[in-house]
Amino acid sequence: MKLNVEQRKIVELEPNGHMLIKGVAGSGKTTVAIRRISFLQTHYCPESDDNILLVTFNRTLLNYIHHQYKKLEDEEKGDLATWLTGNQNVTIKTINQIMIGHFKDYSNQHNPELNIADQRAEYATIEQAIDQLQEEFPNIKLLSPKYSSFLLDEIDWIKSCGIQDEETYQQIDRIGRSTGGRNAPQKLTKNSQTREAIFRLKERYDQLLEIKGLVDFKTMNLLALQQAQKIGKKKYTHIIIDESQDLTKVQLQFLTAIYANKPYSSITFVADNTQSIYSHSWLGKGRAYTTIGYDMSGRARVLTKNYRTTTEISKAAYGLIEHDEQIMGNVDYVKPALIDRHGHAPIYRFFLSHEKQLQFFKEEINHLKQEYRLEDICIVAKEKRLIEDIAMGLEKEGIPTEVLHDRKPDFTREAVNLVTMHSIKGLEFKVIFLAHLDEGVLPNTAQADIEDEETVATEDRKLLYVGMTRANELLYMSSVKRPSKFLKEIDPDLLRFKRNSALRTFQIVAMSEYKFKDRIANVNSKEELIRQWMIQQLIHTYKYPENLLEVEYEVQQFSKRGYVDIAVMRYVNGERVPFIFVETKSLGNGITAKSQLTSYINTSNHVQYGIATDGINIAIIDHNDKEVNDIPMCQPHFLPETKYKSIYKNLRNNKEYDYLQDKDDPELIEIKDRVTDLVQDLDQPIQVPIVGNVAAGIPSAAIEDYQDTLFVPEEWVIQAQDTFVLQVTGDSMIDEGIQPGDLVFVHRQQTANSGDIVIAVIDQEATMKKYMPMGSTILLLPANTNYEPIQMNAEDVFINGKVIGVLQKV
Numbered sequence: 001m002k003l004n005v006e007q008r009k010i011v012e013l014e015p016n017g018h019m020l021i022k023g024v025a026g027s028g029k030t031t032v033a034i035r036r037i038s039f040l041q042t043h044y045c046p047e048s049d050d051n052i053l054l055v056t057f058n059r060t061l062l063n064y065i066h067h068q069y070k071k072l073e074d075e076e077k078g079d080l081a082t083w084l085t086g087n088q089n090v091t092i093k094t095i096n097q098i099m100i101g102h103f104k105d106y107s108n109q110h111n112p113e114l115n116i117a118d119q120r121a122e123y124a125t126i127e128q129a130i131d132q133l134q135e136e137f138p139n140i141k142l143l144s145p146k147y148s149s150f151l152l153d154e155i156d157w158i159k160s161c162g163i164q165d166e167e168t169y170q171q172i173d174r175i176g177r178s179t180g181g182r183n184a185p186q187k188l189t190k191n192s193q194t195r196e197a198i199f200r201l202k203e204r205y206d207q208l209l210e211i212k213g214l215v216d217f218k219t220m221n222l223l224a225l226q227q228a229q230k231i232g233k234k235k236y237t238h239i240i241i242d243e244s245q246d247l248t249k250v251q252l253q254f255l256t257a258i259y260a261n262k263p264y265s266s267i268t269f270v271a272d273n274t275q276s277i278y279s280h281s282w283l284g285k286g287r288a289y290t291t292i293g294y295d296m297s298g299r300a301r302v303l304t305k306n307y308r309t310t311t312e313i314s315k316a317a318y319g320l321i322e323h324d325e326q327i328m329g330n331v332d333y334v335k336p337a338l339i340d341r342h343g344h345a346p347i348y349r350f351f352l353s354h355e356k357q358l359q360f361f362k363e364e365i366n367h368l369k370q371e372y373r374l375e376d377i378c379i380v381a382k383e384k385r386l387i388e389d390i391a392m393g394l395e396k397e398g399i400p401t402e403v404l405h406d407r408k409p410d411f412t413r414e415a416v417n418l419v420t421m422h423s424i425k426g427l428e429f430k431v432i433f434l435a436h437l438d439e440g441v442l443p444n445t446a447q448a449d450i451e452d453e454e455t456v457a458t459e460d461r462k463l464l465y466v467g468m469t470r471a472n473e474l475l476y477m478s479s480v481k482r483p484s485k486f487l488k489e490i491d492p493d494l495l496r497f498k499r500n501s502a503l504r505t506f507q508i509v510a511m512s513e514y515k516f517k518d519r520i521a522n523v524n525s526k527e528e529l530i531r532q533w534m535i536q537q538l539i540h541t542y543k544y545p546e547n548l549l550e551v552e553y554e555v556q557q558f559s560k561r562g563y564v565d566i567a568v569m570r571y572v573n574g575e576r577v578p579f580i581f582v583e584t585k586s587l588g589n590g591i592t593a594k595s596q597l598t599s600y601i602n603t604s605n606h607v608q609y610g611i612a613t614d615g616i617n618i619a620i621i622d623h624n625d626k627e628v629n630d631i632p633m634c635q636p637h638f639l640p641e642t643k644y645k646s647i648y649k650n651l652r653n654n655k656e657y658d659y660l661q662d663k664d665d666p667e668l669i670e671i672k673d674r675v676t677d678l679v680q681d682l683d684q685p686i687q688v689p690i691v692g693n694v695a696a697g698i699p700s701a702a703i704e705d706y707q708d709t710l711f712v713p714e715e716w717v718i719q720a721q722d723t724f725v726l727q728v729t730g731d732s733m734i735d736e737g738i739q740p741g742d743l744v745f746v747h748r749q750q751t752a753n754s755g756d757i758v759i760a761v762i763d764q765e766a767t768m769k770k771y772m773p774m775g776s777t778i779l780l781l782p783a784n785t786n787y788e789p790i791q792m793n794a795e796d797v798f799i800n801g802k803v804i805g806v807l808q809k810v
């Protein structure tokens, strides 16, 4: 892969202390971070104690980075191999892996028995602490075991921010909490007794853990920081922090503590705030870099082009974040640029049960298997239990799965991957299924208290955004029962109901927009919702004009009469005939109407397609009862003819043109060269009069006296004021292709050359013949073997005009 100019510039930037690389999802931030390592290693690690650290937030991303390196093409491997294999001074780790190392140093020195508490120990200890403090704070209802998870989260947050004393906690703006309890307090007022109680609880909880020889994860982080600051061993000359928006303040301070500030050092923050999905993160909440001691003015580089996803997927994903004021208002927001890579629009489905969703996955995966390897497919859901459920279901159906946990996953195993939304950050797959985008799950309203409702929504909106931007080629989204409110924020025109079909997902049409109300027995029926959605789709998506649609279309089946819910008509040879039949059922009622549909289709030879749908399921069949992907878009030739079509033969240059004249406005004409298909630009057509028939000849009157005129291009005539049009009455010229009824264009003139077709007057009667002078006589030749040539003395023949073209109706 060739880096673009902006990426290469960043990779090859001379290190100059701290810098920020911000960019949209898929813009190559991780790619740049990786390449920069080999650049720094080659050029800016002159001393033997120069080390480079690439730190990531989550373990899945770390594993994925390792996996991606192995896949790099041979030419790039040369460079990368230096630090991947042989060279020991490059470390790629998660932030926790590094901090645990320092924590171990700390415990070895102070308390070798110290261990990290598991979740069960944390809950047991918090309940103990609550119990001990309840007497002291009898009025604080929050001090109750039922709020344990809320309180643990708050304590975690206090530690994540490195808050050391109660006074600071009393003053601080509490932004970013998202895991309250169902009945958690609505607001943690500043300088309140509630905050006092929480802070005391934190202290008591830590003491109790300590007695048990335990620390929780966030205290482990604090001790690691303390250790790093104490020993002052600044090991890393260059630090690159991928996904830096996810780190806590303490984690960021820790990295500063291990950063060796040499003249050629660098600490690079790689960030995308739009993807900040952790409530305890520091920078991701819009805080300035100055809060951790870095002024980024003039030190930020931006990557705007998303290389990962197609334009269709990107558009839908960006549509989502555009609805979020918090995201758009963030100073570090980067407006994404689209690259010109197109693919299938995202597919969105909803289901009435988990089993139906699973069934859909199974069927789609079985289809996808023909084009993709199973390991190119990843199913993502917000919660772990949801992906585990899906994995179990798929395994039962014989589809191998790989759940990507923290443990080292095998990205190469022939299996469908499954992962949580949080863990998929930084990863990418050709096909992504985002499952269970359900109300209540996304956003998880049960967990939000009112103070943080917006923050929770923003965080979950970002989660969905992260998920959507993981897909290289194909994105499926689905909900079970009520869809997440975020899906309604995406323009429905950007989503599809199924693969390889233009059909959009079911949407309720406002009753004021209903069509054919006067033809419908019960506009309030549930089935009508589906019919009106299909009518809307036929008109807006498939572009069938309303007057080609009929509802309750009557068909005759032997002795029985039936009524098709929607019939799409089209014109064939001027006749209006049924083309598509649609049978609808009320939402989720199944497509049992399919057999009915087949029998209706069989009542007419004209019907080519049938659709049976209940808004959730759909079958599209052709007249042979075979499932097809889609129905055709409306084509111009399906419509009733609005133009008269003729062919004009220009006898002056032997060219043929299509001559199309609007039925309502004869002045509106279109001329097309029949050989080149080029449509002629007709700025100023001229008018030529239709003056009568050939037998009458060309009258002497002026053009203005005639009302019937034709509009034609100027170059078809020699001179407008001398051109007339006559209708052919006889068949004497049919071998020249001139038929009775044709219109001939005649230039008024008294002479002619041998071989010209002329209008000649003999005995005051006009006739059209081929002119052939022979000495003092003239031969007038018919082009029809049934007629004899006429030989006349020259003085008895009056040439009235020469035929210069023929217009023939088709």
Ligand SMILES: Nc1ncnc2c1ncn2[C@@H]1O[C@H](COP(=O)(O)OP(=O)(O)OP(=O)(O)O)[C@@H](O)[C@H]1O
Residues within 6 Å of the ligand: 001, 002, 003, 004, 007, 023, 024, 025, 026, 027, 028, 029, 030, 031, 032, 272, 275, 306, 307, 308, 425, 426, 427, 428, 469
């Ligand atoms: N210049 C480029 N040309 C072609 N493909 C590129 C280019 N830069 C990056 N890519 C590809 O785009 C995809 C996204 O790159 P990468 O994962 O580095 O982006 P990112 O900004 O870290 O994404 P995210 O923040 O969404 O995780 C990868 O498949 C990468 O190979």
